[in-house]
Amino acid sequence: MSLQGQRILLGISGGIAAYKSAELARLLSKAGAEVQVVMTPGAQAFITPLTFQALTGRPARTELLDEDAEQGMGHIELARWATLVLLAPATASLLARMRAGMADDLLTTVLLASQAPVAIAPAMNQAMWAHAATQANVQGLTELYDPQWIGPDSGDQACGDFGAGRMSEPAAIVQALQERFAEKKSAWAGRRVVVTAGPTREAIDPVRYLSNHSSGRMGFALAEAAARQGAQVVLISGPVQLATPPGVERIDVESAQDMWQAAQTAAPKADLFIGAAAVADYRVENPSDQKQKKQQGKNEWQLTLVQNPDIIDGVSRLKDRPKQVVGFAAETQDVERYAWDKLARKNLDWIVANDVSRTDIGFNSDDNEVTVFGRQNERYDIGRQPKSVLADALLDVFARGFPED
Numbered sequence: 001m002s003l004q005g006q007r008i009l010l011g012i013s014g015g016i017a018a019y020k021s022a023e024l025a026r027l028l029s030k031a032g033a034e035v036q037v038v039m040t041p042g043a044q045a046f047i048t049p050l051t052f053q054a055l056t057g058r059p060a061r062t063e064l065l066d067e068d069a070e071q072g073m074g075h076i077e078l079a080r081w082a083t084l085v086l087l088a089p090a091t092a093s094l095l096a097r098m099r100a101g102m103a104d105d106l107l108t109t110v111l112l113a114s115q116a117p118v119a120i121a122p123a124m125n126q127a128m129w130a131h132a133a134t135q136a137n138v139q140g141l142t143e144l145y146d147p148q149w150i151g152p153d154s155g156d157q158a159c160g161d162f163g164a165g166r167m168s169e170p171a172a173i174v175q176a177l178q179e180r181f182a183e184k185k186s187a188w189a190g191r192r193v194v195v196t197a198g199p200t201r202e203a204i205d206p207v208r209y210l211s212n213h214s215s216g217r218m219g220f221a222l223a224e225a226a227a228r229q230g231a232q233v234v235l236i237s238g239p240v241q242l243a244t245p246p247g248v249e250r251i252d253v254e255s256a257q258d259m260w261q262a263a264q265t266a267a268p269k270a271d272l273f274i275g276a277a278a279v280a281d282y283r284v285e286n287p288s289d290q291k292q293k294k295q296q297g298k299n300e301w302q303l304t305l306v307q308n309p310d311i312i313d314g315v316s317r318l319k320d321r322p323k324q325v326v327g328f329a330a331e332t333q334d335v336e337r338y339a340w341d342k343l344a345r346k347n348l349d350w351i352v353a354n355d356v357s358r359t360d361i362g363f364n365s366d367d368n369e370v371t372v373f374g375r376q377n378e379r380y381d382i383g384r385q386p387k388s389v390l391a392d393a394l395l396d397v398f399a400r401g402f403p404e405d
């Protein structure tokens with residue numbers, strides 16, 4: 001399952017080898033990847049979108065100017081969703097259009113909008129492959145995209161010719177991708193990462209509590225990305241409605257005090273501690289053992305709150321402090337000033353700041369837009385993207401904090 005957690009956008013263009021892409025989609029899914037197929041109009045003359053829907057569990061996307069599709073995962077979101085774009089088969093025409101920067105169908109448009117790495121498995125008649133125009137396009141694409149070229153293979157061709165131009169076999173394509181990701185894993189391979197996520201619940205009585213709107217999605221996305229990149233991940237989660245990411249050890253907690261207990265056990269000597277949970281600053285001083293009844297004539301009910309342990313501050317001052325400690329600053333105003341202040345005050349290595357006064361990103365949204373501030377005065381602005389994609393970008397930033405490697 002070495003493609004576990006990868007989101008592969010499989011672009012299929014109009015070559016006879018498109019029939020092999022059905023097997024390719026099946027093998028990619030089997031290796032653990034999520035697969036989203038995008039087909040050119042030409043590809044649909046060779047194989048139907050329905051085949052891929054059945055194999056990948058996601059409807060294949062075929063249209064660019066499609067009102068319904070744009071309301072769901074639009075072409076830009078599709079571009080951001082992918083951790084890798086794989087073109088198989090890539091026709092001579094697709095290579096030429098890519099090289100020219102065309103955006104005349106969904107696949108070429110997504111390619112221009114995506115920052116994901118690209119892998120290309122060309123497939124065409126041997127004379128078409130050998131043609132100077134195609135070879136110039138291959139050269140140009142290498143400069144533009146630095147893609148992983150997979151094949152083409154040599155051998156008998158569907159047209160009766162013999163030579164270089166056959167698409168590599170699906171199993172060989174999957175293996176080439178697996179090798180690529182195995183190499184990339186190294187930055188996080190074997191590292192110990194601890195993530196806190198979600199809200200905490202501070203009991204008032206057995207049926208009532210104080211909490212907040214955190215969904216836990218950012219922390220879960222970070223845990224998932226770190227595990228996918230080879231880290232050993234412990235995820236300490238408040239009450240959320242999210243599935244445990246593959247390969248992650250999850251510890252469920254309720255209150256801030258529980259979370260602090262779990263963090264003290266998991267954090268010592270970790271390589272990275274990410275405090276993405278929205279921990280309640282205060283808890284009810286004396287929660288009641290019994291449900292509090294409404295009292296006739298009593299219009300007010302006063303609760304006394306006392307301060308909770310500051311988890312991120314506590315972790316950053318542990319004797320066996322993690323190598324790097326990352327905090328989040330969800331603010332509604334003066335985001336940058338608070339972020340720098342919190343970074344210094346809590347002895348953090350990085351702080352990820354976002355503006356939660358905006359309703360289109362942040363809490364309870366799939367997307368986020370953040371700025372990361374670092375101990376050495378670094379600053380990285382990471383534009384709006386799905387939290388799952390943002391998580392990879394954040395890990396790339398944190399990986400810079402391990403200079404000894």
Ligand SMILES: Cc1cc2nc3c(=O)[nH]c(=O)nc-3n(C[C@H](O)[C@H](O)[C@H](O)COP(=O)(O)O)c2cc1C
Binds near residue numbers: 012014015094
């Ligand atoms: C039967 C048949 C097989 C074809 N096979 C290939 C092929 O393997 N590779 C290729 O580059 N073009 C092939 N073509 C030509 C492409 O279909 C044509 O260039 C088309 O415009 C490609 O569009 P697309 O790249 O947008 O999918 C084939 C055409 C036909 C009629």
